[in-house]
Amino acid sequence: MIRTAGGVLTLLLLALPAAAEDKPKDQPTPKEQYQALLKEQADAMKAFQEAYNKAETAEDKNKVFQEKYPQPDKVAPKFLELAEKNPKDPVAIDALVWVVNNAGRAGKDSARTKAIAQLTRDHVQSEKMASVCQGMGYGNDKESLDLLRAVLAKNTHKEAQVEACLALAQRLSTTAQIAQHLKEHPDDAKRYEQFYGKDYVAELQKTDADKVEAEIAGLYKDVGDKYAPEMKAERLTQLCQRVGQTGGAGAEALLRSLMEKDKRQDVQGVACLSLAQALKSRADGMPEAKAKEAEKVRKESEGLFERAADKYADAVLYRRMVKGEMKAVTVGERAKGELFEVKFLAVGKPVPDVEGEDADGKAFKLSDYRGKVVLLDFWGNW
Amino acid sequence: MYPHERSLVQKMESKPFTLIGINSDPSKDELKKVIEKEKMTWRSFWDGGSTSGPIATKWNVQGWPTLYVVDHKGIIRHKWLGSPGDKVLDDSIEKLVKEAEEGAKKEGK
Numbered sequence: 001m002i003r004t005a006g007g008v009l010t011l012l013l014l015a016l017p018a019a020a021e022d023k024p025k026d027q028p029t030p031k032e033q034y035q036a037l038l039k040e041q042a043d044a045m046k047a048f049q050e051a052y053n054k055a056e057t058a059e060d061k062n063k064v065f066q067e068k069y070p071q072p073d074k075v076a077p078k079f080l081e082l083a084e085k086n087p088k089d090p091v092a093i094d095a096l097v098w099v100v101n102n103a104g105r106a107g108k109d110s111a112r113t114k115a116i117a118q119l120t121r122d123h124v125q126s127e128k129m130a131s132v133c134q135g136m137g138y139g140n141d142k143e144s145l146d147l148l149r150a151v152l153a154k155n156t157h158k159e160a161q162v163e164a165c166l167a168l169a170q171r172l173s174t175t176a177q178i179a180q181h182l183k184e185h186p187d188d189a190k191r192y193e194q195f196y197g198k199d200y201v202a203e204l205q206k207t208d209a210d211k212v213e214a215e216i217a218g219l220y221k222d223v224g225d226k227y228a229p230e231m232k233a234e235r236l237t238q239l240c241q242r243v244g245q246t247g248g249a250g251a252e253a254l255l256r257s258l259m260e261k262d263k264r265q266d267v268q269g270v271a272c273l274s275l276a277q278a279l280k281s282r283a284d285g286m287p288e289a290k291a292k293e294a295e296k297v298r299k300e301s302e303g304l305f306e307r308a309a310d311k312y313a314d315a316v317l318y319r320r321m322v323k324g325e326m327k328a329v330t331v332g333e334r335a336k337g338e339l340f341e342v343k344f345l346a347v348g349k350p351v352p353d354v355e356g357e358d359a360d361g362k363a364f365k366l367s368d369y370r371g372k373v374v375l376l377d378f379w380g381n382w
Numbered sequence: 383m384y385p386h387e388r389s390l391v392q393k394m395e396s397k398p399f400t401l402i403g404i405n406s407d408p409s410k411d412e413l414k415k416v417i418e419k420e421k422m423t424w425r426s427f428w429d430g431g432s433t434s435g436p437i438a439t440k441w442n443v444q445g446w447p448t449l450y451v452v453d454h455k456g457i458i459r460h461k462w463l464g465s466p467g468d469k470v471l472d473d474s475i476e477k478l479v480k481e482a483e484e485g486a487k488k489e490g491k
Binding site: 056057058059322323327329333334337338340341346347348349350351354357358359361366367369371372373374375376379380381 | 482
């Protein structure tokens with residue numbers, strides 16, 4: 001490893017003669033060390049990619065993955081060490097951000113947890129907190145919750161504020177959901193303890209779900225009132241989709257207000273679609289006992305899908321690469337897909353026929369196999 | 383997923399069961415190559431060369447694999463985004479295959 005890093009450094013020094021001149025060769029600056037670490041990881045990733053692409057069967061690919069995939073968790077301690085040794089250097093924050101955004105392993109002594117603590121201590125006001133907060137919507141560690149609250153209290157950059165609001169709302173939504181579930185099904189506590197640990201479950205059992213919901217509602221209200229009007233349509237439509245996926249009363253309220261009050265067609269349309277999706281998954285999650293209420297919610301969701309398909313057909317949901325070209329996915333096509341799924345693809349409905357060609361160009365139909373149980377598998381070799 | 387699918391198809395060879403793929407790979411040639419290499423004995427619809435092909439778009443597929451299980455009468459009985467795990471998948475299919483066999487017996491009488 002050291003030899004590899006040395007080799008990389010020599011190359012870097014050659015490439016940056018101006019920076020290298022006033023430093024002895026064997027003492028790279030923190031910035032150079034950071035760049036060398038990045039390159040080391042990028043090279044390993046490239047080598048892995050090449051081997052992966054060369055591997056022919058799924059088994060071979062799996063083997064390459066096991067042997068060659070450069071786990072970010074493995075190099076994370078090096079980035080962390082660099083930041084710990086040079087806390088005042090501007091590169092420290094970049095190294096810490098790298099750890100938080102790449103290393104997944106949590107736990108008290110993990111590089112990730114230590115990096116979060118150091119970011120909270122030294123860098124909470126930085127603009128770079130936006131990208132850190134963006135990735136903190138999942139998990140159950142106290143350190144990242146502290147970081148999100150610290151950013152909300154002390155950071156003045158709008159993007160960082162928005163990301164902290166969204167991530168905190170997402171985290172609290174999970175907390176509220178589990179707390180509510182445990183209240184209704186106390187027997188499940190044991191099962192949750194296996195995932196989350198005893199202490200966390202005990203804390204959840206004491207949680208007042210209504211209070212958490214109120215905090216979530218406040219966070220989303222801030223996003224809607226303070227930040228949304230100034231945000232670009234493209235950014236706001238992304239936000240709507242994320243908020244819709246998180247769901248919950250506060251999320252629904254924000255989407256409703258954006259749909260009704262924002263002046264931009266794209267924003268209204270994506271808010272309408274995202275609200276419909278949030279309502280649909282709420283209805284799907286309701287227990288048998290609430291079947292009537294679920295039906296009402298589902299009705300509203302379908303009405304909104306109809307409205308999205310009708311009124312906002314051309315609003316841009318997002319753009320993606322299709323066969324080398326950027327293509328807009330519209331609210332209309334997604335809403336139509338959702339309606340088709342609700343009406344024809346629910347469990348218990350007769351399956352719609354599929355017609356097409358196989359790899360040899362031979363036409364066939366799903367209904368050719370009536371009388372047999374069919375496992376229909378949407379797949380791709382990637 | 384392929385090795386498990388292979389063994390599932392093999393195990394169910396003489397039963398009223400079939401696996402059908404809906405494939406989003408870029409070309410029919412590529413699909414043919416994978417079928418050969420992975421020794422797939424089951425058929426796949428080729429869905430126009432991308433994840434936004436006509437079938438996947440109509441069916442509102444948002445992630446791969448997405449799985450549907452249809453019983454012998456053509457009713458959708460299960461759907462999953464991502465594999466539910468080999469055991470859940472096998473058990474659900476075996477149960478429906480039994481239903482199909484019993485249904486066929488009754489009709490025979």
